[in-house]
Amino acid sequence: MxxxxxxxxxxxxxxxxxxxxxxxxxxxxxxxxxxxxxxxxxxxxxxxxxxxxxxxxxxxxxxxxxxxxxxxxxxxxxxxxxxxxxxxxxxxxxxxxxWERDSHGAPPHPVDITVEGEFKYGPLRSDGFGDFFPDDPAAALDLSDGLVADLYTWAKGIDDTLNLELRDREDGKNDAEWERLFREGSALAQRLAHELGPSRTVTYKGLANGGLAAITSVSRRGGRQV
Incomplete structure (x- = not known):
């Protein structure tokens, strides 16, 4: 520069x-x-x-x-x-x-980020970093307030839906809600990849609690699927 x-x-x-x-x-x-x-x-x-x-x-x-x-x-x-x-x-x-090119020796913040919905876990995770929330200062994501709020809401929706399942014990009652949460998570992962840009990889892995139909793996960098 x-x-x-x-x-x-x-x-x-x-x-x-x-x-x-x-x-x-x-x-x-x-x-x-x-x-x-x-x-x-x-x-x-x-x-x-x-x-x-x-x-x-x-x-x-x-x-x-x-x-x-x-x-x-x-x-x-x-x-x-x-x-x-x-x-x-x-x-x-x-x-x-x-003065040195790699003074830290390793990236100081998560680089490869996974979006996955799981009961009582943060919606984001990264190897060596664990699960975390989008406004965690240690992750230094610098996301928009709207995306941060929507990721929190999504994570809470997963907790609430699983709590209802545990309470009602009725097969299939919440299938439509799990499907909605799955689609919402995919959209949130795309927004996250867009905001983070090409410097980080964002992978969407669906819902850990939504059954086999809610498991996926789609990775993006910026607006491009990889």
Whole structure:
């Protein structure tokens, strides 16, 4: 990341992705590149800052940190500090600048996220992270208030429906509700993948308590099924 008065401040190394020589970052990367999947407001911010050229200001660092969060661990982002004439890695998880490329050694937040409805469990889970709720600060998902609320409501709906089944003990009575919750979970997983963007994988595994018909496995990155 460096503002050079051009439409995009993004540059890739001419020698390949593992070339860390700052002087090799000469291949321009358009902001419209579909692999970046930048939201419109971030794209506009980056373009405006880039066209302003040096000297850099705080807008550049803030935009770079936001870019790193958006791209996640699948991309490595470096920031050129004009004032100090140094280049550092920007961590997608903690927003800090580091001299080393992988200072944490492992992603600080969950990268592969599963959406699964299960009685008395959070609606999200990840290997090594366990189950959790969408506004858990340790997960650093930064989701919209609407999606957070809807995931909570969905999880509560699963608890309520299973409690009714345990109370009534009547086969098939809640089949329609389980089907509705299954479809709702799929839609929520798609929304989650869209908000998280291509940096994280979201897999929908259905309902653990809804019978075999409610079990599935569909993975997405951003708006693309993988």
């Amino acid at each position: 460096q503002a050079r008065g051009e439409p995009s401040p993004l540059y890739e190394p001419a020698g390949g992705p593992w070339d860390e020589d700052p002087d090799s970052f000469t291949v321009g990367l358009p902001l419209e590149d579909t692999a970046l999947a930048l939201p419109a407001d971030l794209l506009d911010t980056l373009r405006s800052w880039s066209l302003s050229g040096p000297p850099h200001d705080e807008r550049g660092l803030t935009a770079t940190q936001r870019l790193a969060r958006h791209l996640g661990p699948s991309w490595a982002v470096r920031y050129w500090e004009e004032r100090r004439r140094t280049v550092k890695w920007v961590c997608w998880g903690c927003d800090r600048l580091h």
